[in-house]
Amino acid sequence: xxxxxxxxxxxxxxSVLPGFGLSFGFTLxxxxxxxxxxxxxxxxxxxxxxxxxxxxxxxxxxxxxxYRLSFGTAAMAGLVNAVFGLLVAxxxxxxxxxxxxxxxxxVDLPFALPTAVAGIALTALYTPEGWIGQFLEPLGxxxxxxxxxxxxxxxxIGLPFVVRSVEPVLADxxxxxxxAAATLGATRWQTFRHVIFPAIGPALLTGFALAFxxxxxxxxxxxxxxxxxxxxxxxxxxxxxxxxxxxxxxxATAIAVVMMLxxxxxxxxxxxxxxxxxxxxxx
Numbered sequence: 122x123x124x125x126x127x128x129x130x131x132x133x134x135x136s137v138l139p140g141f142g143l144s145f146g147f148t149l150x151x152x153x154x155x156x157x158x159x160x161x162x163x164x165x166x167x168x169x170x171x172x173x174x175x176x177x178x179x180x181x182x183x184x185x186x187x188y189r190l191s192f193g194t195a196a197m198a199g200l201v202n203a204v205f206g207l208l209v210a211x212x213x214x215x216x217x218x219x220x221x222x223x224x225x226x227x228v229d230l231p232f233a234l235p236t237a238v239a240g241i242a243l244t245a246l247y248t249p250e251g252w253i254g255q256f257l258e259p260l261g262x263x264x265x266x267x268x269x270x271x272x273x274x275x276x277x278i279g280l281p282f283v284v285r286s287v288e289p290v291l292a293d294x295x296x297x298x299x300x301a302a303a304t305l306g307a308t309r310w311q312t313f314r315h316v317i318f319p320a321i322g323p324a325l326l327t328g329f330a331l332a333f334x335x336x337x338x339x340x341x342x343x344x345x346x347x348x349x350x351x352x353x354x355x356x357x358x359x360x361x362x363x364x365x366x367x368x369x370x371x372x373a374t375a376i377a378v379v380m381m382l383x384x385x386x387x388x389x390x391x392x393x394x395x396x397x398x399x400x401x402x403x404x
Contacts, residue, residue, distance in 0.1 A: 166371060179378065195339075201276050203329045209284050215291070236342040268354065271343050278339055287328055322398055326394060347359075361376050
């Protein structure tokens, strides 16, 4: 049987939801209303600048510094969360201990906590007079009002994305695969590298992508601890707000368009890597 025939039969299979045509139509309509129309409005507003003015505003030295800071700290925080988020997910899945539900609830706390509250709390901790900052200051380590403080804020808000992405995959994997690998003579490192990591790799990459995307657009938890110094600790979302406060709406949309295109390119690359990984796992 040909591939098109198989595909058409799969689309016609009974489902608890409406058929493919109706479901797909609702999907496109909803995405158009919620996503495409607002994004198209941003592009149309930025188009009013003209190409030369768009380049001057969207790629000014101040804007480029903000892009580097936002994307660099988001990527760094995502990598940190990928490592420690995997560790937290492993503990929650593989071990039973008193207070496990409390620890699991704490993982989700950044979802519910207002980001401004998190920013104020982190700033109070890491300023030179703060509970932690007062011990780092004599060592010459400055956290608040630097890129380090921004990265810590993004780690805080991004951790749940990695943990909740990896946790169900680890739970489905079970201990049996580890025991089977051990009976075949594999060491712990070989078991992790050749058995566990390939299985959880796509989920871990998904968690990293979600944490990265959240970090790029984060505002509330960062503005307090960053110091907001143009060219040094000014994030791109804050630069957009600054443009809006100056009634430079076209300039704000120009910066937003650059951020959106760069974010879309990064996420598309991550999705392509995920798809290739799934195909390799299937093969």
